[in-house]
Amino acid sequence: MTQTIIRAGLLADGRGGVPRKDQAVLVSAGRIVAVDAVGAITGQAAPGAKTIDLGDSCLSPGLIDGHTHLSLAGDGRPYSEMFSETDEMMVLTGAMNMHRHLQAGITTIREHGARNKVGFTLKQGLSRGLIPGPRMQVSGRPITCTGGHFHMCNEVADGEQEIRRSVRRLVHEGADYIKIMASGGGTEGTIPGRASYSEAELHAAVHEAQHFHRLTAAHCRASESMVNAVKAGIDLMEHAEFLDPDGELRFDPKLAEMMAECGIWISPTLQAWCRWPQITQLRRRRDDGSAAGADLKMLESLEARAQGRLDVMRQLLDYCMKERIVPGTDSGVNDLAFGHLDYDLELLVEVGFTPGEALEAATRISAEAIGLADELGTIEVGKVADLVAFDGDPTRDVSAVSRVVAVFQAGERVK
Ligand SMILES: [Zn+2]
Incomplete structure (x- = not known):
């Protein structure tokens, strides 16, 4: 050897x-x-x-990105267009994205939900050596309610019974962990500020996942959904935006205390919320003098909006230890192109991490959060x-x- x-x-x-x-x-x-x-x-x-x-x-x-959507191109098209692609095209898109992420130093990812068998197929392609890419944990399809966020992926389940059946089906097909949509999101017709599952429904998912030694991750934009996720014993909370039904962000100290006490992992997906790729691009044009007046105005409003989100994050850090925060890109969605976990590390530094702490969050702490600390x-x-x-x-x-x-x-x- x-x-x-x-x-x-x-x-x-x-x-x-x-x-x-x-x-x-x-x-x-x-x-x-x-x-x-x-x-x-x-x-x-x-x-x-x-x-x-x-x-x-x-x-x-190697860096770990706990939140990717490999099958989506991250090229700014709306979900309706991205999901009009065939599964075959989504697999090809995924192969390209895996290559991009790997070249950016990301050696492990969680694939957070694709349509039908696309996520599983990509993992098989990787393990057979057909395509290069980061080491991969797949959720397969995210579990969601009727008409819920990412219902286009075809794992719709309502009520505890159906949710248990979904977990069993996904594990049977090869899911390494279970992803569930606990609130609405960017999918048309859903309400990001409202919970989409009850505490009992989320608990059914957790209970069934634990039976198979699988971890759970929940998409939680609404404060309501964050409360449900904490009470149900979800392992990792995605987004954690403290969003109210009226669409406003309102930090809730009581909820933050609950989160800190139960020790849930939190993946704030900051670049997604802050529209960081867009801000980065506009700043580049401002600095090289190619930005028009309208661009500068746009930049100003995006920066102000981002500060609102970052402020919520700073407040959360007063309660939750930095050791529970893991970066995740949400790549594939909107204009979030693959290859940029660096943006999330920049934003962690922006909210008070040292650069060293941000690097640890993307390596040692992320490995712990996804159950791979013995290996990575x-x-x-x-x-x-x-x-x-x-x-x-x-x-x-x-x-x-x-x-x-x-x-x-x-x-x-x-x-
Ligand atoms: Zn996502």
């Missing part, structure tokens, strides 16, 4: 603290067998080990050698996360 020595100027192992200088990782059979100073590692390697020298760059655990999330002996190297120190400057110079999957260089 050929071993590989991967050496870099800096190493941030995902466990916090200051990155160590001139380190090397020894990989054998896809796993990390030693992490040490460059000088000390050569003595531990078997004869014939090959060395990859990443120069000054900083090596970190840190650079430690015994773990899978999924690694990414950045140009710059991402624990001091979050913009380094946008400058990916190398990506490794189980020790194999894929970028």
Whole structure:
């Protein structure tokens, strides 16, 4: 078995603290067998080990995106148009998106819901080696109520009985975890500020999922749905926007206290809500002088709107430990193109994380949240050698996360 020595100027192992200088990782059979100073590692390697020298760059655990919709193109079209595509086209779109995410240093994803068998097919394509992509947990189809958010994916269930049946069906088809839509969302005809399932219905999903040792994630934009999710014992809450039925965001300290107490994982999907890709693009044009007056006006209003959302997040952080927050892109939806977990890390820094804490959130903490902490999330002996190297120190400057110079999957260089 050929071993590989991967050496870099800096190493941030995902466990916090200051990155160590001139380190090397020894990989054998896809796993990390030693992490040490460059000088000390050569003595531990078997004869014939090959060395990859990443120069000054900083090596970190591969990034984890807990929220993707691989089958959607993220090209700004409305759901109605995106879902008019065939399943076959959605699989092709998914293959392209997996490649993009991997090249951006994202080595693990959760596929948060596609139509019919598309999500399962993509995972099979990956495991058979037909397409490249990040390691993947699939939900298959999100469970939703009649006419509910993402009902187009065809896993509609009303009432506890039907929800239990849906969980059983999805697990049988290969779901690694269960995604359920606890409030309305961007799907036409749904109300984001209202719960779409009762506490009892969500609890049926949790109970049935636990029976199969599956974790649960719930889409919760409405405060009502957040309360239901906490009471029902959902493992991970998506969005957590504190949205009221009138469409306004209103932070609720009591609810925040409940969330902190029960220790639910929270994935605030900040770039999605803040329309960060659009803001980033407009800022670029402002800075290079190509923005028209209307663009600048648009930018101003988008920035003000984003601050409202970020303020809610800052208030939440006064209650919930940073250690329970995991970034997720919601890529595929609206104009959220794949390849940009960096935006969510930027926004975590904006609400008070240090760059180092943001990186930990996307590595060690995300691995814990999705039940893969034994395998992934840190650079430690015994773990899978999924690694990414950045140009710059991402624990001091979050913009380094946008400058990916190398990506490794189980020790194999894929970028
Ligand atoms: Zn989503």
